[in-house]
Each structure stands twice: as C-alpha cells, then as structure tokens.
Amino acid sequence: MSAILNHVDTDDHAPAAHAADGRPSASSNSSSSLSCQGFSGAAALVDPRRGSKGKREDSAKSDRTGDTTLFDELLLDLKGKPDSSRIRNRKRKLAAAAILRGLSPVPGSTGRGRSFTVCICGKFTRNDKGGDLIVESTAAGKTSVRNSQFCGSVWTCADCVTHIGITRGTFVQKATAALRGAGYRVVMTTMTVPHKLWESCGDVFDRLKAAHARLDANGSYRRLIANRGYIGRIRVIEVTHGASGWHVHSHELMVFAAPAEDTSAKADTAWAVDFQKSVFPIWDSIITKVANGQHASETHGFTVVPVWSDTDYVAKLPEQAEKRTAADEARKDAGKKPKQRWGADAELTKAHIKQAEKGGRTPWDILDACYAGEKADINLFIDYAKATWNRNSFETTKGLRELLAAMGVEIGSDLEIIREDPDFVFADEREDDGDQSIIVIERVLVDRDSQANAHRAAPLWLELVRHDVETGKALMLAEAMREHGFRLEMISAGHHVPSIVDITAPKGADYDPDRAVIAGHWEPDVWRATFDLPTVEEA
Incomplete structure (x- = not known):
C-alpha cells in the first residue's frame, strides 16, 4: 500500500478537496495527505480560517514524507478480515480515496473538477439537511453513518x-x-x-x-x-x-x-x-x-x-422463462426463496x-x-x-x-x-449477525465545524474510528472517538423504552390484558462530539 502513497505524492500544487458546503474540507495537506498520520502532524497545521496560506502549503509539503503506519495498518487489518460485501466495499473506497487524493480531474480548475469527490464521500453533512453527521454502532459491532453527503460516483465509489x-x-x-x-x-x-x-x-x-x-x-x-x-x-x-x-x-x-x-x-x-x-x-x-x-x-x-x-x-427462450417462473412459484409454495438469476x-x-x-x-x-x-x-x-x-x-x-x-x-x-440514506443490509450480514446488526447502542453527533476540523487534521478520521470499533480495538464508539482527538459530552444515556402489546389477539379483537406482553425498543447512548484544531500559538 505504501506504493500507492508514494506514487500519488507528485503534485505539489494539487488543489484540496471541498466539503459538501463548498468550503475547503481540508487544508492543502489533503492534496498529499494519503497517509493517515493520525494527529501527529496536527501541530504543524495552522487553522486555515486564520490565514497564512504559505504556512499551510509548507506544512503540506513536509507531510508528503510523513508516517504512513496508521494508514497501512488500517488497510492491513481490513485485508485480514473475512471478505464480506461491506468490507469489500470499504477496502475499495479507501483505495480509491488514497489513490485519487490530491489529484484533479480537471487540472487548473478552482471550482467543479478541482478534486475527486470520492475522497470526501460520507464525511460531511448533507447540504439540503444541515445539522449533524450521525455516527452509530450496533450490538454486532457494525458502524454506519447517516445524514451524510455521498459523492454519487458510480465510477469510483x-x-x-x-x-x-x-x-x-x-x-x-x-x-x-x-x-x-x-x-x-x-x-x-x-x-x-x-x-x-x-x-x-x-x-x-x-x-x-x-x-x-x-x-x-x-x-x-x-x-x-x-x-x-x-x-x-x-x-x-x-x-x-x-x-x-x-x-x-x-x-x-x-x-x-x-x-x-x-x-x-x-x-x-x-x-x-x-x-x-x-x-x-x-x-x-x-x-x-x-x-x-x-x-x-x-x-x-x-x-x-x-x-x-x-x-x-x-439465449433464454420464452418457454424456458415460463418453466423457470413455474419453478419459482413451486419454491415459494415450499417456503423457499426463488433462485437468483442474471x-x-x-x-x-x-x-x-x-x-x-x-x-x-x-x-x-x-x-x-x-x-x-x-x-x-x-x-x-x-x-x-x-x-x-x-x-x-x-x-x-x-x-x-x-x-x-x-x-x-x-x-x-x-x-x-x-439523498436517501442507504437502508439495505447485505445478505451475508443478515446470516451472520441476526437482529444484533440493527440494534443501535451508541449514536455520536458531530457538528459541521468539527467535521471540517477533523478532516483537516486527518482526512481518514472517520475510517479510523469505524475501523477501531469493527476490529475490536475499541470496545465502544465513544472510546474510539476520544482516541482520535474528539471531546465527547453525553446527551442521554441508553435505556429501554417499554411498551405493552398483545401479540396473540387476532386483528380487530378487543384488548385482553391477560395476553399482553412487555415489548419495546432500545434507545442508544447519545453523545455530542467536538474537535478543535490547535491555534497558531499552540502550533
């Protein structure tokens, strides 16, 4: 993977990626920061809102030979996991972002075409919704992101x-x-x-x-x-x-x-x-x-x-199609799923x-x-x-x-x-995790400024957080967020919300308390996460 990192670090003047709201989503170091150097390089960064363009460019150049250990470790761990559908997608998206970060599809462009959007896909709040980026973890150790701006690239993402x-x-x-x-x-x-x-x-x-x-x-x-x-x-x-x-x-x-x-x-x-x-x-x-x-x-x-x-x-003729339709109906009658065909x-x-x-x-x-x-x-x-x-x-x-x-x-x-958050679950996850894959136990809210600041410090912060949870390096999502420089404040603790339902009564029947059972759902821990870049004095 280091070959990817070394190969792309060739354009000292490559433009930075843009956030979903049009402002720079990373300082100029995003044009070269393929290494996920954690926050070890954060001290060299100057908050771009305070100016000093020259300093930002100098720090970007110095980061080109930075430590790539964390990025390599991330991809290495993903390679070692079972090649499920979700992990396969994660690997491909990470590789695309690593290869294309800092490159421009339209050289010299200062607007559209300045960068490949896959590099920031899923990392910023959607323009039409605003509000917070929502990161969640389930009882099965899976993570998901909601309310985020997806790049929509069917070619690279x-x-x-x-x-x-x-x-x-x-x-x-x-x-x-x-x-x-x-x-x-x-x-x-x-x-x-x-x-x-x-x-x-x-x-x-x-x-x-x-x-x-x-x-x-x-x-x-x-x-x-x-x-x-x-x-x-x-x-x-x-x-x-x-x-x-x-x-x-x-x-x-x-x-x-x-x-x-x-x-x-x-x-x-x-x-x-x-x-x-x-x-x-x-x-x-x-x-x-x-x-x-x-x-x-x-x-x-x-x-x-x-x-x-x-x-x-x-080469499948109508008569064959009719036979297959009949076979599918027979499988349904037997309680089996129809065969998947191309x-x-x-x-x-x-x-x-x-x-x-x-x-x-x-x-x-x-x-x-x-x-x-x-x-x-x-x-x-x-x-x-x-x-x-x-x-x-x-x-x-x-x-x-x-x-x-x-x-x-x-x-x-x-x-x-x-614009609609993906709500599908891969078939191989249904079999492996059962209901645990859909029970959310933690929810972290990240505001827009913190999204941008974290991306400036380490463009792959979100992948690192999700990686730590899904590989068991962090037991909880909040723990992983803290490990990567976020400050967290609890909004509400997780709790069970009970409800009394009658699951045995036929539709339209009168309610019978003797048949009632206690059901309900789990409300997760909810956290507010913030991330601040170091000031000029601190840097």
Whole structure:
C-alpha cells in the first residue's frame, strides 16, 4: 500500500478537496495527505480560517514524507478480515480515496473538477439537511453513518455504486416486467468499438460516445427503428480492462411497439437477428469514421438478443422463462426463496459485481489489485477515474420515461437516489449477525465545524474510528472517538423504552390484558462530539 502513497505524492500544487458546503474540507495537506498520520502532524497545521496560506502549503509539503503506519495498518487489518460485501466495499473506497487524493480531474480548475469527490464521500453533512453527521454502532459491532453527503460516483465509489445500482436494478426489473406484461417488444443491444493496448481510457470512451452520437443522428438508422415501432431505450456504459487495453462498451434495453399478435420464441429470436443484420452495416460505417478506418467486430461490434422477462434474456427462450417462473412459484409454495438469476436488470445495473470475460478486469478488480502496490494498476485506475469523471453511465430517453411513468414505474437521478440514506443490509450480514446488526447502542453527533476540523487534521478520521470499533480495538464508539482527538459530552444515556402489546389477539379483537406482553425498543447512548484544531500559538 505504501506504493500507492508514494506514487500519488507528485503534485505539489494539487488543489484540496471541498466539503459538501463548498468550503475547503481540508487544508492543502489533503492534496498529499494519503497517509493517515493520525494527529501527529496536527501541530504543524495552522487553522486555515486564520490565514497564512504559505504556512499551510509548507506544512503540506513536509507531510508528503510523513508516517504512513496508521494508514497501512488500517488497510492491513481490513485485508485480514473475512471478505464480506461491506468490507469489500470499504477496502475499495479507501483505495480509491488514497489513490485519487490530491489529484484533479480537471487540472487548473478552482471550482467543479478541482478534486475527486470520492475522497470526501460520507464525511460531511448533507447540504439540503444541515445539522449533524450521525455516527452509530450496533450490538454486532457494525458502524454506519447517516445524514451524510455521498459523492454519487458510480465510477469510483464502491458505496455509491452499490446504493445507486440497487435502485437502478429495481427500476429496470419493474420496467421490463411492466413492458413485457403490456406486450411491448424488448431487446438488449450491445455496442463495442475497436481499441488498442496503448490507448487511454478517455480516448476509447470518446470514441464510443462519438459513435453513439453519429448513430442517433443517422437518417437510415432513425428510419429503420421508426418503421419497427421504436419507443425509447435505457443505455448503460461499462468499462473493463484486458490484454487489448481499455474496453468501453454499452448495453441498451430498447423498447418497440407491441406486435399485432403474440409471438413464438422462434419469431422473437428471428426478429432480433434481423434487426442486428439491418443495423450492423450502419454501425460498421460509423466505426470506420471514428476509429481511423478500423471496422467493427462482426462478432461483438453490434449484437441484439430478445428480452423475455425481468429475469431472463440472451439465449433464454420464452418457454424456458415460463418453466423457470413455474419453478419459482413451486419454491415459494415450499417456503423457499426463488433462485437468483442474471437478468436484464443485472446486466444493466450490476457492473460493480460482474466478472470481466477472457481474463479482463473491472475497475473494482483493479482497485483490489492496488493493495499489492503495483504501480501499473495505480496508474490504470487514475487513467480510468479521469476518463470517467463527469460522465453519465445510465441514460433513459424521454419517450420511455413518460411511458413508464404512466405505468407507475419511475426513477430519480443519481443525486436524488443518494439523498436517501442507504437502508439495505447485505445478505451475508443478515446470516451472520441476526437482529444484533440493527440494534443501535451508541449514536455520536458531530457538528459541521468539527467535521471540517477533523478532516483537516486527518482526512481518514472517520475510517479510523469505524475501523477501531469493527476490529475490536475499541470496545465502544465513544472510546474510539476520544482516541482520535474528539471531546465527547453525553446527551442521554441508553435505556429501554417499554411498551405493552398483545401479540396473540387476532386483528380487530378487543384488548385482553391477560395476553399482553412487555415489548419495546432500545434507545442508544447519545453523545455530542467536538474537535478543535490547535491555534497558531499552540502550533
């Protein structure tokens, strides 16, 4: 991991990250402070609100060779834990923040594009809510953060891509079921562009976007899809890396008017094959223009497969889908869960858990490899992050949105999705922890000034606190906060709030005190945490 730290410390003038309210969330040392040097370097910092820009820059430069022990220890401990879904996300998010801290997606920018937002994701209070950052711990030793501003990056943030991907997947699943149920024809298309090993991710990305723009504007293509009853599409862009370099491709769920009568499996497949043969020459001619004379792959350049249901597509014909539906119903009747299948919703929204084909790697695989300190992998991820910054990964056309809205199926933007605190629990946690994973025993409130001050002193303070609780280094959340420089004041002590309920009476029956039992819920310890930077005199 030290290779990551040493590699990124190259830009003496890299801009600092910004907090959720637009003010600097760290002094200039955030541009180099990949090491989580605890608060050992706090004495060298001057409160940025007191001025002295030169001193701040000097301290930032001196921190570039600072102690990285705590950061290495944090990642080392996470590597040693069972690779649960949450720990895997934590590792990837930490690695992304370590690699990208101090780098700018738009060099020279003083506003948007000054820094990668994954570096401060989840560390500051949301602008639209204000108030305190809420850190909680459960009886199972798990921690969570609420009321925080998430970055919303599906490209670089493992937490946000999980949150957004779940919502998108539900939307695509409902949309496919509604459209197929109403008789509309739905197909999945995949589009790829030629690429070379030495090309940057940005170059290949631009080539695909240019090809998309030319296809959408092509008169022959527009007439072809109009004649087939085209209504709209959902387009998703994915990125992988393999032996031939960066592979940027798109998947589209295309919706066409309902056929005059029900079609058989053979007819559905024949329609998709005919559509592919009709579009491929147009796509190939476009590729020759955007790829310097290279041609589209006849095998993978433009492919079309029918989508029959929300859980079956590709070579799964309608009769097979019907058999699987019947099998799922039988499992439900037997008290078992239906089998999970890779459907259109997964293909479009679960790039973060896919396995790349033919020895290729997803960006998340590359992040996992960065723990080994391979400089080539670090450079790959930086190239990918800069190429995908400010790019859309999920697009829905207006016509399809309106049709789905009329069917009661809607989805908000990524920013609207992440405004809601994630409330899902990973499947592997349900099995391991039971009810203890949801019983909150401690809650710590951190005000906005303390959030900013702690981030200036040590950008990874929140990860360190959560790490200490989840690895058992600190028995209680309050203890971990104190260990990392916070002052805590108890607001209220934890206590049980009883309630009398009648759990045996049928609905509508009169209350019978003989059947009543005492139930209730646990109110956690609530603390107020504050953090102050040293004054100029103290420094």
